[in-house]
Amino acid sequence: MKILVAVKRVVDYAVKIRVKPDKTGVDTQNVKMSMNPFCEIALEEALRIKEAGFAKEVVAVSIGPSQCVDTLRTGLAMGADRGIHVEASYSFLPLTIAKILKSLADVENPGLIFLGKQAIDDDCNQTGQMVAALLGWPQATFASKVVVLDKDKQSATVDREVDEGLETLSVDLPAVITTDLRLNQPRYATLPNIMKAKSKPIKKMTLEDLKVDIKSDIEIVEVTEPPKRKSGVIVSSVDELIYKLKNEAHVV
Amino acid sequence: MMMIHRWRRSGEFVRSACKSLSSLRPEHNSMSPSVSGFVNRYESKGKTFQSNAWNDHNRELDLGRNLGMMQQYKSFGSSSASKVQRNPLFSSLEPKDVSYFKEILGDKHVIEDEERLETANTDWMHKYRGSSKLMLLPKNTEEVSQILKYCDSRSLAVVPQGGNTGLVGGSVPVFDEVIINVGLMNKVLSFDEVSGVLVCEAGCILENLATFLDTKGFVMPLDLGAKGSCHIGGNVSTNAGGLRLIRYGSLHGTVLGLEAVTANGNVLDMLGTLRKDNTGYDLKHLFIGSEGSLGIVTKVSILTQPKMSSVNLAFIACKDFLSCQKLLVEAKRNLGEILSAFEFLDNNSMDLVLNHLDGVRNPVSSSENFYILIETTGSGETYDREKLEAFLLKSLEQGLVSDGVIAQDINQASSFWRIREGITEALQKAGACYKYDLSLPVEEIYNIVNDLRGRLGDLANVMGYGHLGDGLIEPYVYEWTSKHRGSISAEHGLGVMKANEIFYSKSPETVALMVSIKKLLDPKGILNPYKVLPHSFFSP
Numbered sequence: 001m002k003i004l005v006a007v008k009r010v011v012d013y014a015v016k017i018r019v020k021p022d023k024t025g026v027d028t029q030n031v032k033m034s035m036n037p038f039c040e041i042a043l044e045e046a047l048r049i050k051e052a053g054f055a056k057e058v059v060a061v062s063i064g065p066s067q068c069v070d071t072l073r074t075g076l077a078m079g080a081d082r083g084i085h086v087e088a089s090y091s092f093l094p095l096t097i098a099k100i101l102k103s104l105a106d107v108e109n110p111g112l113i114f115l116g117k118q119a120i121d122d123d124c125n126q127t128g129q130m131v132a133a134l135l136g137w138p139q140a141t142f143a144s145k146v147v148v149l150d151k152d153k154q155s156a157t158v159d160r161e162v163d164e165g166l167e168t169l170s171v172d173l174p175a176v177i178t179t180d181l182r183l184n185q186p187r188y189a190t191l192p193n194i195m196k197a198k199s200k201p202i203k204k205m206t207l208e209d210l211k212v213d214i215k216s217d218i219e220i221v222e223v224t225e226p227p228k229r230k231s232g233v234i235v236s237s238v239d240e241l242i243y244k245l246k247n248e249a250h251v252v
Numbered sequence: 253m254m255m256i257h258r259w260r261r262s263g264e265f266v267r268s269a270c271k272s273l274s275s276l277r278p279e280h281n282s283m284s285p286s287v288s289g290f291v292n293r294y295e296s297k298g299k300t301f302q303s304n305a306w307n308d309h310n311r312e313l314d315l316g317r318n319l320g321m322m323q324q325y326k327s328f329g330s331s332s333a334s335k336v337q338r339n340p341l342f343s344s345l346e347p348k349d350v351s352y353f354k355e356i357l358g359d360k361h362v363i364e365d366e367e368r369l370e371t372a373n374t375d376w377m378h379k380y381r382g383s384s385k386l387m388l389l390p391k392n393t394e395e396v397s398q399i400l401k402y403c404d405s406r407s408l409a410v411v412p413q414g415g416n417t418g419l420v421g422g423s424v425p426v427f428d429e430v431i432i433n434v435g436l437m438n439k440v441l442s443f444d445e446v447s448g449v450l451v452c453e454a455g456c457i458l459e460n461l462a463t464f465l466d467t468k469g470f471v472m473p474l475d476l477g478a479k480g481s482c483h484i485g486g487n488v489s490t491n492a493g494g495l496r497l498i499r500y501g502s503l504h505g506t507v508l509g510l511e512a513v514t515a516n517g518n519v520l521d522m523l524g525t526l527r528k529d530n531t532g533y534d535l536k537h538l539f540i541g542s543e544g545s546l547g548i549v550t551k552v553s554i555l556t557q558p559k560m561s562s563v564n565l566a567f568i569a570c571k572d573f574l575s576c577q578k579l580l581v582e583a584k585r586n587l588g589e590i591l592s593a594f595e596f597l598d599n600n601s602m603d604l605v606l607n608h609l610d611g612v613r614n615p616v617s618s619s620e621n622f623y624i625l626i627e628t629t630g631s632g633e634t635y636d637r638e639k640l641e642a643f644l645l646k647s648l649e650q651g652l653v654s655d656g657v658i659a660q661d662i663n664q665a666s667s668f669w670r671i672r673e674g675i676t677e678a679l680q681k682a683g684a685c686y687k688y689d690l691s692l693p694v695e696e697i698y699n700i701v702n703d704l705r706g707r708l709g710d711l712a713n714v715m716g717y718g719h720l721g722d723g724l725i726e727p728y729v730y731e732w733t734s735k736h737r738g739s740i741s742a743e744h745g746l747g748v749m750k751a752n753e754i755f756y757s758k759s760p761e762t763v764a765l766m767v768s769i770k771k772l773l774d775p776k777g778i779l780n781p782y783k784v785l786p787h788s789f790f791s792p
Contacts, residue, residue: 032633032662034661070633191644191648191653191655192655194658
């Protein structure tokens, strides 16, 4: 079985981001970029499944500008067998990504598609679900516990973190799984693996190759910083507090 | 750094707060490749046996016997009172003095409150405690000048104080010296966004300066663990260094100018902002590293560097110390301008950290004898990465490196640093420790660890770690260091702790000249007495 893992190149989680003055987006010039932490976890899980003997190949895919190759190299250094870079000059919204992944799945025929539950730059939490819908495959999102595969029955058991607690699902393969924080702790990229990664192939593909319609119905109009937190006010009496709650905050 | 970790014996000793200020000052002589480490003593409850070993550097103590006595040493602060006498030529504080200070500073900035004084009288490690009855908080240079002029005329000894984060008892009174804390002088005066020259008052906290510069896209040329509390004036006065020294050099190079007030109240305006200025003797260098004994620094002009976004960190395992040294040479050669840190720790240190800190794991899967942290900082993300990878892969092929990992994001990088910076914290949890802040020629440094291991055997756990990139045991250690041409204080300065030990690292003629300069600039010796230079030169 082949596992396809989608990895996204995002602004590093530890960086203090700033909004561009023209409000078209976040400033990404001279800012450290890394693999989305949730994607790292997804890749780690895929590698563990392969090491357990349930899969033959782990393929990492990234969609975006040429620097995405760096992210793919990280994935290969962690242990992925090969990479696919879908060239795109600007960042797409989840539906477009989902369409691209669907086209890829039609070509590669994986038994599992792993994604991070969301990207830390847009926090959409939509791509995995959309891919599953487009493919007509079952989905298990926010996976938090070991994903157990049953080779004969061609299914997987996934624990999901939901509001009420943990939900255990059994999904038939092929399926889409999105990973949550507590699923695993991703491995480091060791020097021997980095060396091996240099000879692993990264295939370049274009949107034309995949025949994907990238027209989006959504347009980002403006990106602004959240309003600065106003400092609190110390009131001198209970009456003043009630007055403020009534007339200023309008909550009483 | 070398730690000697005593196996814990219940109830017999108290741990000192030997928290890690692991990234502190570099050795003064940055020409010699050397390792620097830490010295620390711990306080012990127990018998009141008092050792003379501190001031008697001629005594060869047998280590086994020495170790037995270690537990019984009192902290130097309390034993110093019996060794160093209060200079009778200094006056004692009188009410008229307090009134005068209140007149020039205002009531609010003359502190007699016992609680605040207790904090100001005690150093960061809780090893030294003075008995000052007065702390002054000047708001500007004129006030500092007036204070010193008055103190000089009255023969009142003073202690200049900044963030009070020093480790050698240099920032707190020994007896009743008046504390002059410059914490209120914390304004940034100017910043030139083209040249990167920052001019600020001495009381600015290092971290605040770093935050200010970050918004402009610049970084301070120094970084240390104490950055949340230490003042730039203190950093300059102690020639602090830390992690970035390997990249940007010492403060002697990055400080372009300073303003200082001498003992008689004279304001020396040496606050240049020029990188090149060959007009006369460059006096600011006297004040940099003088630990407040020649004058109080009130303003600093420092050259800051543009912030570079591409930072890479690798955690490497090496089989032996020789490989570590070779790796250092190759790193400097191959990584050159992008190398920004090179730290090492040995197996014992790694075990200690893994055992005592939570959420820490060995990045390298196998246990090795030595671990190295290599950091690069540059402007080209892909280019830097490729350079580091190529260098490490070559080292792997050549057998210099047995294993290693490269951090893939800032989170992983922080966890690598946590291991290195967590060593002192782990030591604190593990038990009492002796830390030695030594600078030695690189090839010698690990020999002292092995030597001590041989001598101490099972009695103690000896470990080594430090800034490999830049170089009671005590008399034994100092003599060993001196014999191998190292510095007894790589980073922390002499303070009160090593004032009498300077001869281990400097010749008598040099020290005599230092004393002459001190007497010229401060005839009455009121600035930070009992510190830096041997007491014998100044006792009446």
